[in-house]
Amino acid sequence: MSVKDYLRERYFPHMWCPGCGHGTVLNSLLRAVEALGLNKNDIVMTSGIGCSARISGYVDFHSLHTIHGRALAFATGVKFSKPELKLLVPMGDGDALAIGGNHFIHAARRNIDMTAIVMNNRIYGMTGGQFSPLSGLDKKATTAPYLTIDNNFDVVELARAAGASFVARTTTYHALEAVDLLKRAIDHKGFSVVEILSQCPTHFGRKNKEGDATNMLELYKANTAKLGSKALKENPSLIARGIFVDETRPEYCEAYEEIIQRATGGKR
Amino acid sequence: MARLKLKEHAINREWCKGCGICIHFCPKQVLELDSMEKVVAATPEDCICCKLCELRCPDLAIEVLTDQDEKND
Ligand SMILES: Cc1ncc(C[n+]2csc(CCOP(=O)(O)OP(=O)(O)O)c2C)c(N)n1
Ligand code: SF4
Ligand code: SF4
Ligand code: SF4
Numbered sequence: 001m002s003v004k005d006y007l008r009e010r011y012f013p014h015m016w017c018p019g020c021g022h023g024t025v026l027n028s029l030l031r032a033v034e035a036l037g038l039n040k041n042d043i044v045m046t047s048g049i050g051c052s053a054r055i056s057g058y059v060d061f062h063s064l065h066t067i068h069g070r071a072l073a074f075a076t077g078v079k080f081s082k083p084e085l086k087l088l089v090p091m092g093d094g095d096a097l098a099i100g101g102n103h104f105i106h107a108a109r110r111n112i113d114m115t116a117i118v119m120n121n122r123i124y125g126m127t128g129g130q131f132s133p134l135s136g137l138d139k140k141a142t143t144a145p146y147l148t149i150d151n152n153f154d155v156v157e158l159a160r161a162a163g164a165s166f167v168a169r170t171t172t173y174h175a176l177e178a179v180d181l182l183k184r185a186i187d188h189k190g191f192s193v194v195e196i197l198s199q200c201p202t203h204f205g206r207k208n209k210e211g212d213a214t215n216m217l218e219l220y221k222a223n224t225a226k227l228g229s230k231a232l233k234e235n236p237s238l239i240a241r242g243i244f245v246d247e248t249r250p251e252y253c254e255a256y257e258e259i260i261q262r263a264t265g266g267k268r
Numbered sequence: 269m270a271r272l273k274l275k276e277h278a279i280n281r282e283w284c285k286g287c288g289i290c291i292h293f294c295p296k297q298v299l300e301l302d303s304m305e306k307v308v309a310a311t312p313e314d315c316i317c318c319k320l321c322e323l324r325c326p327d328l329a330i331e332v333l334t335d336q337d338e339k340n341d
Pocket of ligand 4: 293294295296297298299314315316317318319320321322332
């Protein structure tokens with residue numbers, strides 16, 4: 001299979017702006033799926049609403065484009081009824097952690113086997129650049145013309161504390177690393193979270209004077225460092241990339257299957 | 269790993285949005301925008317087939333075809 005075999009080419013060129021990082025997330029994800037040799041009939045992608053959520057329209061897997069913040073709820077329903085399927089759940093930062101924050105922490109707590117991908121552009125792209133719980137302090141947004149006063153979540157720390165058994169972070173600049181982390185996340189049994197910093201040049205970039213897409217990628221390169229690297233040790237204010245959690249813990253669907261066996265005396 | 273040899277850059281002009289990401293980060297300055305703001309390989313002979321352009325393209329519009337790909341097909 002080639003990457004294009006996993007695409008619905010009839011919907012291209014896609015709707016994302018020139019230089020939008022969400023396209024690179026799609027690119028990396030397709031390469032991960034291809035490298036794992038997954039059969040597209042075994043994959044279900046659920047998504048909510050947002051520029052990010054439009055990704056489910058472009059992949060030739062089973063796909064459910066649902067409602068804002070509820071991608072993980074729909075994914076839970078699918079996985080629970082058909083545990084043999086692979087669930088991929090890409091979400092925007094607003095989708096995952098504003099309106100969908102509760103679904104996010106509870107899916108993590110259950111350790112249900114699926115891959116949550118947070119396409120973090122630190123803003124609501126689709127609705128015109130309102131700040132999100134990932135924007136952080138002192139940022140400009142249409143809803144914060146005089147700068148934000150809200151602290152941001154740290155996706156990695158939140159996912160870890162909520163119980164996700166695999167947690168990683170990378171950026172759209174680090175595309176090879178993204179493919180590798182996505183592969184490992186998809187392969188992981190349990191709830192995996194991959195945060196991918198993804199540039200929105202149209203809103204976040206423009207309002208915060210971060211320049212065009214190319215320049216925003218330069219910032220990902222300059223402002224991040226690999227876990228365990230010398231650069232990170234010397235400058236802890238850099239954003240760490242890599243795998244933060246990778247543990248084997250009881251998975252929700254398997255635990256439920258055991259309950260069924262117990263309740264039916266093994267007759268099912 | 270055997271060194272990859274370039275066959276061609278397959279550029280989908282319908283999909284390319286001229287964002288310039290592939291151009292800026294190409295280690296060998298192989299790529300540029302033409303008058304239509306679409307990417308072209310100006311100096312393909314310098315390409316080292318690292319495929320970074322292909323990996324980062326948000327529009328899946330550029331593919332680096334090598335002799336290796338031919339054998340795999
Ligand atoms: C229930 C509900 N509330 C609000 C909206 C409006 N809305 C659409 S997309 C969106 C946020 C998009 O931001 P994000 O999830 O970060 O994705 P991005 O567009 O940045 O990729 C909002 C608030 C909606 N569609 N449904
Ligand atoms: S508005 Fe931002 S997030 Fe939405 S497509 Fe454009 S660049 Fe991407
Ligand atoms: S990265 Fe892709 S869309 Fe951007 S200029 Fe290069 S080929 Fe075109
Ligand atoms: S494969 Fe590497 S060297 Fe060749 S054009 Fe792409 S980025 Fe440049």
